[in-house]
Amino acid sequence: MVVSREVSFHAYHSHRGMLYEPNHSHEFFVVIGVKGECNEEGFVCDYRAVKRTFNRVVKQKLHEKNLDLLFEFPTSENLAKWIWGELHFFYALSFIEVREKPHSKAVYLGPIV
Numbered sequence: 679m680v681v682s683r684e685v686s687f688h689a690y691h692s693h694r695g696m697l698y699e700p701n702h703s704h705e706f707f708v709v710i711g712v713k714g715e716c717n718e719e720g721f722v723c724d725y726r727a728v729k730r731t732f733n734r735v736v737k738q739k740l741h742e743k744n745l746d747l748l749f750e751f752p753t754s755e756n757l758a759k760w761i762w763g764e765l766h767f768f769y770a771l772s773f774i775e776v777r778e779k780p781h782s783k784a785v786y787l788g789p790i791v
């Protein structure tokens with residue numbers, strides 16, 4: 679079973695190189711996919727706890743920040759990988775999705791093993 683919780687943060691970034699864009703902001707939407715078996719009450723995990731963990735471990739580092747100062751290339755793809763690295767200690771992740779805009783997203787499925 680895979681369940682997911684959507685969360686968000688607001689931050690600034692630019693795109694360098696071939697897809698150059700000057701610094702601008704987004705509300706970044708993040709979907710945290712958690713896999714596992716249902717417990718005896720029919721839950722895989724507590725969605726509220728996933729959000730609290732995200733806020734504590736990820737959002738406080740990124741919210742209202744200039745991501746250009748934190749990442750060499752602050753793309754959705756790299757953010758998804760980085761968020762996975764921050765959250766995989768807490769949950770059995772299935773995927774991390776990051777959307778800058780409703781029509782485009784990056785989905786990280788974890789390291790290839």
Ligand SMILES: [Zn+2]
Binds near residue numbers: 691702704778
């Ligand atoms: Zn952007």
